[in-house]
Amino acid sequence: MPTPDRNRDFEGRTALVTGAGKGIGRATVQLLVERGARVIAMSRTPADLQTLTQETGCETVCVNLADAAATSQAADAAQPVDLLVNCAGIVELRLFLDTSIEAFDTIMAVNVKAAMIVAQQCARSMIPRDVRGSIVNVSSLSATVGLPLHAAYCASKAALDALTRVMAVELGPHDIRVNSVNPVVTLTPMAEKAWSDPAKSAPMLERIPLNRFVQPLEVARTIAYLLSDDAAMISGVSLAVDGGFQAG
Template structure:
């Protein structure tokens, strides 16, 4: 444990994390549990949830967030929470000219619509209880940078950033902060699928001044910052975790 992983930072707080089975969501669940939060982990994979529960002793919820009514009922079942991390996300690689309506709709349903529905349920509960909560939507550098074969994914992350700004504006008067974290390629199982080919990853790495991709724990630490009182006046921002990519 590093000196920054304060075991008391989130004591007494309950956090709901979607997409908690793998990658950034799982790293965030582990980190926040380490820092004293009560973690409610949501994933569509029961097997991933079982191993996570064994590791950190979290509460688990299994649902496919691509189904709007399932997303609403599972978010409702999770209440009351103080903090929310919308991390569930999917990608399907298709050239723009061959991007199917089905793939586009499915990606938008999971990456944007589910984040909206889950956040609506959490925010309603926070407002009802008078809780000044914090919400972090896990976006991507692809919200602002066009990546080949990622038409639907890039569109979904740009939409998530736009949604986040409106949430910050409307929920701010209730004391609820909303931000996105926007990592460059992060070494998760989903990224391995998209970036395992050195021919594809080499040009991307060349554009990152720090010359490497991001680790899930590095994104998790940024999420923890945005959830915590250390960022008490940060709301409505898209915080890049990109090794300097956007500066180039």
């Protein structure tokens, strides 16, 4: 069992986490609750939300983020929040020549458009309240590295990084910081779908100097750092969590 986190950086603050049912999002909810935050967990899967609230006491919102109107309504209803983690993401593995318009549109809708919509609603609530807000978009190393079978996914994460920079520039004057985290392969259920074949995962591991993939809690701790006052002058950054992948 991991040692309980004694840090209470987020006492008295409210955080909204999308994609909270599994993987990085779930680990982030658990960590933020441990550090004192009131957390609203957003996911499309009721069973995941039920077990998460039993484990952490978080509040929950069930919504399909591919539905823009429902996403906007849910994000608005969740206000007021002080911190946002846009963690929701999907992947569909197809060769570039086989990538369908429908798959591309769905991945962009969840991975980019939903992040924009939720962040808009949060920022619209933060600004009139003079909140020193912080937003973290969960991107990926694939924003800058072309991975076979990931055409739509790579495009979506590159778009999310670009969106992060614009948000940082425009929201900075309102004292709202915006950053992204860009992990290499993280051991989540979605990663199992993409990297369970040793023939595929072995070459990727060989390019990581620390010689392992990332654990969800390690990404969650990076997210918590960027949300916290310890990162008070960090904004517009895409922070790699890659074990040295990009150094090689």
